[in-house]
Amino acid sequence: MSLFYSLFAALMIVGIFIGLCLLVLKSTRKFGIQLTIGCLSILLLMSLANRFIFKFGDEHEAAITPQTFHKIKEGMTYEEVKKIVGGKARSESNLYAGSKEYVYSGKDGLESGSTVTLEFDDDELNFISETGLISKREDEQNEDEDTTTVIENETEEDQINDLVENNLKNVSIDKIELNQDMSKNKEKQYIALVHLSFNLKNTPERAKKITQTYSEDLAARIGDKIKSVDQLIIFWKIPYLNDNAVLAKNSYVRSGSHFIIADQAYQPPLQ
CATH class of the missing domain: 1.10.287 (Helix Hairpins)
Known part of the structure; x- marks a missing residue:
């Protein structure tokens, strides 16, 4: 119009x-x-x-304060959000058919340059995240130094547990299993079976993308830090979409100092 x-x-x-x-x-x-x-x-x-x-052209770009951030709720429309915060987002982009992402600048938050990201499916808000508005950013350099350090006397299970807890957000560990790789002549070479749950409410498309990214990140860290693991299989449950079933499986095999993807399998609604 x-x-x-x-x-x-x-x-x-x-x-x-x-x-x-x-x-x-x-x-x-x-x-x-x-x-x-x-x-x-x-x-x-x-x-x-x-x-x-x-009133075309009168709409100005708004910033979200901590007070207005807490008023934004899932299920709202974009127009309802604009009424709360006082204007439009600083940027918008299409994620896929029927889905849009809006990024607002933050104001009066914990850190300068804070942002708020809102995702809508069919004009219904289903994902809210913020950086620096009500929670501080993690220092990436310190995070890499602190969270990827492996203590020598820890077991492989403990090391994998630490890597998951320190690097994957909104993820819980269901179980970690280590089976000896009988196809190898070397001793203490293992196949790691890592059972995880992604606990953030999200759309199937975004949940699939996030679990893929997390799997690749974890595989890279294990490949670099835990040399005794030769094969890695990561199983994902997503309780918001299905309470019981494993919806994604990502398999990796070692190639030198890192892992490469061997297989990926998905169950509805991630297919």
Whole structure:
């Protein structure tokens, strides 16, 4: 609607320009006056309509404070969110059919440069996250140093447990199993079976993407830090989508100092 409004206004401006040009010749002067006055009148009416009815272009970019952040709830529409925060997001993008992501700047939060990310499916809010508004950012350098350090006397299970707990957010560990890799001639080479649950409410599409990313991250860390693991299989439950079933399985095999993907399998609704 706003695009049509803008195009029509541009057409009126062109009409005014043509009308002014027609004033040069005496034979077309009368029509030029009529055209100019007509287009100016329409532009004036459009301006008044926009000012009091449509209000195109009046919407400003809003910032979210900690107070307004706590008022935003899942299930709201984008228009409801805009009424709460006082305006539109600083950016928006299409994730997939029917799904949009809006990013707002934060204001008066714990850190400067804070942001709030909102995701909508069919104009219904289903994912809310913030960085630096009500929770502090983790220092990436310190995180890498602190969370990927493996203590020599820890068991492989303990090491994997630490890597999961320190690096994967909204994830709980159901079980970690280590089976000796009988296909290897070397002693103490294991197949690790890691059973995890992703506990954040989300859409199937985004849950699949996040579990894929987390699997790759964990495989990279285990490949680098735990040399005794030759094969890795990560099982994912997503309680919000299905309380009991394993919905995703990612299998990796060692290739030198890192793991490479060997197989991926998904069950509905992640398929």
